Amino acid sequence: MKILYIGDIVAKIGRRAVGQVLPKLKEERQIDFVIAQSENMSTGNGISKKSIKEMKDAGVDFFSGGNHSFKKPEGVDMLNDPSEPIIRPANYPGKTPGRGWKIAETPFGRILVINLLGQTFNGPLLDHPLKVVDAILEENKDEKLAATIVDLHADLTSEKVAIGFYLDGRVSGVVGSHIHVSTADAKVLPGGTAHISDVGMTGPIDSVLGVKKEIIIEKWLNQLPNRFDWPKTGIVQFSSVLIDVGSDGKARSIEQILINTEVN
Numbered sequence: 001m002k003i004l005y006i007g008d009i010v011a012k013i014g015r016r017a018v019g020q021v022l023p024k025l026k027e028e029r030q031i032d033f034v035i036a037q038s039e040n041m042s043t044g045n046g047i048s049k050k051s052i053k054e055m056k057d058a059g060v061d062f063f064s065g066g067n068h069s070f071k072k073p074e075g076v077d078m079l080n081d082p083s084e085p086i087i088r089p090a091n092y093p094g095k096t097p098g099r100g101w102k103i104a105e106t107p108f109g110r111i112l113v114i115n116l117l118g119q120t121f122n123g124p125l126l127d128h129p130l131k132v133v134d135a136i137l138e139e140n141k142d143e144k145l146a147a148t149i150v151d152l153h154a155d156l157t158s159e160k161v162a163i164g165f166y167l168d169g170r171v172s173g174v175v176g177s178h179i180h181v182s183t184a185d186a187k188v189l190p191g192g193t194a195h196i197s198d199v200g201m202t203g204p205i206d207s208v209l210g211v212k213k214e215i216i217i218e219k220w221l222n223q224l225p226n227r228f229d230w231p232k233t234g235i236v237q238f239s240s241v242l243i244d245v246g247s248d249g250k251a252r253s254i255e256q257i258l259i260n261t262e263v264n
């Protein structure tokens with residue numbers, strides 16, 4: 001089974017790039033299931049009904065999240081809807097809206113998708129990601145699963161590498177998101193888990209992590225609050241990884257797919 005994971009889709013320009021690239025890529029590479037990192041998908045961060053619909057229409061099957069997932073009330077409603085294929089990090093405490101994992105029923109088998117936040121820089125109140133993922137895997141140990149994919153939304157590559165080895169042999173893939181810069185370390189670990197520290201963003205190249213570069217530099221220079229804005233047109237890098245999962249649930253390969261596309 002071929003599973004494509006698309007890195008942080010940034011704002012409308014990122015969604016338009018997915019619309020331009022994904023349908024053809026799915027056909028060419030015979031991709032069975034598509035997961036996207038959704039937390040920045042709606043302009044101004046968060047998720048909206050419109051952005052989810054647009055991405056479903058383009059061919060995305062499942063949406064993972066992050067620290068920005070809760071920014072829009074309608075996004076929170078969607079997180080709370082069990083029928084929506086949308087999750088947020090599992091290690092938020094208590095009564096946080098939504099779920100941290102879901103099983104997607106597909107023609108190719110049942111796919112467990114788990115979302116975790118890294119610990120460093122994300123707040124001391126988070127539950128421990130390693131203990132949380134252990135509990136989720138234990139809860140699902142009797143499920144017949146074709147694949148299990150973990151999205152680790154984290155700042156530190158050291159955490160991301162460590163969790164890859166921690167889960168090696170127990171899940172099909174561990175993919176990193178959040179930092180919006182692709183790392184060049186995609187590989188299948190010895191136990192059969194595909195891993196990359198960060199897939200990178202699907203957002204404008206001429207930007208600072210997706211935001212207009214002038215705004216970020218100005219803010220840094222003058223230390224004054226200013227409104228973020230996102231380029232509307234330009235070259236976008238579609239950043240993704242394609243994981244080929246065998247019938248034993250282990251990864252046979254992971255390939256980084258980076259495609260530049262012009263959004264007018």
Ligand code: FE2
Pocket residue numbers: 039066067068153178
């Ligand atoms: Fe994030």
